Amino acid sequence: MSEPTEPRWTRKHLLGLEELSADEIKIVLDTALSFKEVSTRSVKKVPALRGRVMVNAFFEDSTRTRTSFALAAQRLSADILDFSEKTSSTSKGETLIDTARNIEAMGVDIIVLRHKAAGSAHLLARSVKCSVVNAGDGSHEHPTQGLLDLYTIRERFGKIEGLKVAIVGDIANSRVARSNIWALTKFGAKVFLVGPPTLLSKSFESLGAKVVHNFDSIVGDMDVINMLRVQFERIQSSQFPSVREFTRMYGLTWDRFQRCKKDVFIMHPGPMNRGIEIQSDIADGPQSGILTQVTNGLAVRMAVLYLVSQVGGQS
Amino acid sequence: MTILIKNGVVIDPSQKLEKKLDVLLKDGKIAAVGAGASSANADRVIDAAGKYVTPGLIDIHVHFREPGDEEEETVASGAAAAVAGGFTTVCCMPNTKPTLDNEAQIEFILRESQRVGLANVYPTGAITKGREGKELAEIGQMHERGAVGFTDDGVGVGDASVMRKALQYANMFDTVLMQHCEEPTLSKGAMHAGLVSNTLGMPAVPAEAEQLMIARDLLLNRTINCRYHVQHISTAWSVELIRRGKRDGQRVTAEVAPHHLLLTDESCRTFDTNFKMNPPLRTAADVAACIEGVKDGTIDLLATDHAPHLAEEKELEFQFAPNGIIGLECALALYIKALIEPGHIGWMKLIDMMTAKQAEIVKLKKGTLAVGADADVTIIDPNLKWKIDKEAFVSRSRNCPFHGWDVTGRAVTTIVNGEVKWQLPG
Numbered sequence: 001m002s003e004p005t006e007p008r009w010t011r012k013h014l015l016g017l018e019e020l021s022a023d024e025i026k027i028v029l030d031t032a033l034s035f036k037e038v039s040t041r042s043v044k045k046v047p048a049l050r051g052r053v054m055v056n057a058f059f060e061d062s063t064r065t066r067t068s069f070a071l072a073a074q075r076l077s078a079d080i081l082d083f084s085e086k087t088s089s090t091s092k093g094e095t096l097i098d099t100a101r102n103i104e105a106m107g108v109d110i111i112v113l114r115h116k117a118a119g120s121a122h123l124l125a126r127s128v129k130c131s132v133v134n135a136g137d138g139s140h141e142h143p144t145q146g147l148l149d150l151y152t153i154r155e156r157f158g159k160i161e162g163l164k165v166a167i168v169g170d171i172a173n174s175r176v177a178r179s180n181i182w183a184l185t186k187f188g189a190k191v192f193l194v195g196p197p198t199l200l201s202k203s204f205e206s207l208g209a210k211v212v213h214n215f216d217s218i219v220g221d222m223d224v225i226n227m228l229r230v231q232f233e234r235i236q237s238s239q240f241p242s243v244r245e246f247t248r249m250y251g252l253t254w255d256r257f258q259r260c261k262k263d264v265f266i267m268h269p270g271p272m273n274r275g276i277e278i279q280s281d282i283a284d285g286p287q288s289g290i291l292t293q294v295t296n297g298l299a300v301r302m303a304v305l306y307l308v309s310q311v312g313g314q315s
Numbered sequence: 316m317t318i319l320i321k322n323g324v325v326i327d328p329s330q331k332l333e334k335k336l337d338v339l340l341k342d343g344k345i346a347a348v349g350a351g352a353s354s355a356n357a358d359r360v361i362d363a364a365g366k367y368v369t370p371g372l373i374d375i376h377v378h379f380r381e382p383g384d385e386e387e388e389t390v391a392s393g394a395a396a397a398v399a400g401g402f403t404t405v406c407c408m409p410n411t412k413p414t415l416d417n418e419a420q421i422e423f424i425l426r427e428s429q430r431v432g433l434a435n436v437y438p439t440g441a442i443t444k445g446r447e448g449k450e451l452a453e454i455g456q457m458h459e460r461g462a463v464g465f466t467d468d469g470v471g472v473g474d475a476s477v478m479r480k481a482l483q484y485a486n487m488f489d490t491v492l493m494q495h496c497e498e499p500t501l502s503k504g505a506m507h508a509g510l511v512s513n514t515l516g517m518p519a520v521p522a523e524a525e526q527l528m529i530a531r532d533l534l535l536n537r538t539i540n541c542r543y544h545v546q547h548i549s550t551a552w553s554v555e556l557i558r559r560g561k562r563d564g565q566r567v568t569a570e571v572a573p574h575h576l577l578l579t580d581e582s583c584r585t586f587d588t589n590f591k592m593n594p595p596l597r598t599a600a601d602v603a604a605c606i607e608g609v610k611d612g613t614i615d616l617l618a619t620d621h622a623p624h625l626a627e628e629k630e631l632e633f634q635f636a637p638n639g640i641i642g643l644e645c646a647l648a649l650y651i652k653a654l655i656e657p658g659h660i661g662w663m664k665l666i667d668m669m670t671a672k673q674a675e676i677v678k679l680k681k682g683t684l685a686v687g688a689d690a691d692v693t694i695i696d697p698n699l700k701w702k703i704d705k706e707a708f709v710s711r712s713r714n715c716p717f718h719g720w721d722v723t724g725r726a727v728t729t730i731v732n733g734e735v736k737w738q739l740p741g
Contacts, residue, residue: 018514095627095630095631096631096632097630115632117632117633117634117635118515118516118517118586118632118633118634119515119517119586119632119633119634120632122585122586123586123630123631123632123633127630137516138516138517138634139516139517140515140516140517141516172513173516174516175516178514178516201513203509203510203513204513206510206514207514
């Protein structure tokens with residue numbers, strides 16, 4: 001009798017979690033587990049990517065994701081190039097593809113891309129030979145955030161299956177929400193999306209989640225509550241009337257928190273608007289996993305960089 | 316110069332003809348059809364055995380990008396693409412740089428068409444100056460000079476008071492206003508708003524953007540009753556609105572493009588910008604409703620919305636890439652695939668929607684093989700199997716989502732004003 005073959009990582013790129021199987025996601029989480037230990041050593045470095053080059057190509061503001069990727073690459077002993085440009089490509093200027101090909105021509109192994117247009121990482125992956133890791137493409141996906149959230153939940157509960165997870169806020173414009181939905185549903189969590197209809201269309205149910213407009217109706221049943229950042233510009237586009245009203249209906253207030261399960265786990269992808277979507281003492285309290293998310297993000301990104309480079313590096 | 320087309324099956328919806336007949340062309344006109352043709356001596360004889368002989372195909376919705384974006388298409392390259400697709404007459408849209416919004420621009424297109432001497436290219440003029448939707452363009456002067464209709468295509472006329480005046484004013488000339496129906500306050504998006512856009516996190520345009528403007532225009536036009544044409548219809552409710560407008564006796568017509576009968580927003584999942592167009596690809600239910608609209612006559616004609624773009628423009632992020640695909644060289648085969656192969660309509664109706672119906676809307680004395688008419692003729696091999704190859708296109712652009720499709724049926728000879736302008740090689 002032959003042994004069942006171990007699932008192997010075969011992807012050169014990480015573009016999203018939609019296309020990943022549960023087995024593939026598990027490989028990332030398990031790899032991250034072994035890398036997390038590195039951060040506890042006095043010498044926080046392994047030679048896994050020595051001689052490799054990772055470029056952080058960020059076309060949109062980001063602090064934590066960019067630094068997390070940079071530190072993850074450093075801990076793997078990779079060389080790092082930082083590229084930031086806030087202007088978007090146009091038909092007359094240099095296109096994203098041209099920019100990427102120029103960077104690649106300098107001998108880059110992995111491009112980590114943050115860009116405001118959905119699908120930009122897919123466009124890049126079609127156009128360059130090196131690995132592409134999506135660090136957020138418009139409102140589409142933010143796979144490493146989805147992975148680190150999943151990792152953090154698994155670490156806390158020892159399992160994912162059967163957990164009730166609420167994702168609250170601006171779902172429509174959230175890449176974090178989408179990547180979380182894919183990751184969580186593949187592992188059998190029950191996902192509740194919470195927000196006003198202007199920021200949460202009913203068609204999200206086709207992704208396997210439950211759409212809820214009344215936060216209070218479910219808040220007491222949740223094992224995990226993941227609060228998304230409120231984007232103030234949505235007020236100008238009339239997606240909700242005021243911060244005050246948003247907080248009243250969808251904020252994690254002290255009053256709402258009192259009605260949560262005793263062991264509820266509170267998450268936030270950051271950066272937080274304290275006092276708006278989440279009350280400060282909840283964010284800083286014992287039920288909060290917010291800083292653990294950041295710590296785990298490092299391990300997860302090390303795992304992702306390591307895995308894609310093992311496939312992409314075989315040229 | 317005389318040409319005798321022998322042994323073909325004539326399909327001429329304008330005369331309700333579908334019969335094996337010979338056709339004689341003389342001095343740029345149809346000289347005889349049937350017995351009178353067969354006995355004539357001709358300078359050239361074309362054997363059309365096994366083929367259909369139809370009035371030259373017409374497409375009242377093309378973009379030839381001249382003046383302004385000649386690297387994408389010109390009147391010359393567009394007219395060449397037209398005849399290669401079996402089209403003898405096309406109407407180009409005014410969204411050029413500068414806009415076709417005065418008589419000099421109209422004159423330019425007509426002269427360029429004449430100079431090139433391939434397909435007949437007729438210009439449409441803008442409804443408003445610069446297509447800005449604010450002030451009426453000189454519709455009267457453009458009409459007099461030869462603009463066959465008016466449209467701000469690329470955008471709809473958003474301001475209801477401007478549109479109302481345009482309908483009132485244009486009605487004086489009994490010309491047609493063609494509307495790109497899209498309510499501007501709902502138009503900020505790169506694809507159809509629905510399940511797929513939601514999954515992709517892509518900014519999206521709801522179906523209501525199109526429906527609102529159709530409904531508004533039908534209301535505005537109820538008492539004015541100007542000839543009003545809905546361009547590139549794409550949603551189920553748009554079809555229903557037009558159906559009701561027609562039932563109420565309004566002078567409303569509508570066109571559809573091949574991609575809205577063959578593709579859905581599912582194609583956008585790969586972020587391939589060849590599937591980005593405006594109106595966007597909709598759902599399977601919308602496709603079914605458009606096909607139903609073709610079958611029951613709600614949709615009057617089959618257009619292409621031939622919209623050339625450079626490869627480097629289309630190689631952008633999906634939401635930043637320009638809208639549109641080219642269509643002239645594969646439209647006939649695609650319409651056969653969408654409508655004839657599944658048995659939705661027959662050849663007579665297909666040809667009617669690609670000839671006489673088009674001529675009627677832009678008031679051209681074309682789209683017929685009646686004796687004395689312009690000798691614009693297309694010979695179609697309905698059984699020819701071929702593969703759509705964008706690299707083989709005559710057009711300057713290559714933005715075609717149908718590249719690689721296996722199709723059946725193709726124009727093999729295109730005759731314009733009594734001269735063979737294109738023949739399928741081999």
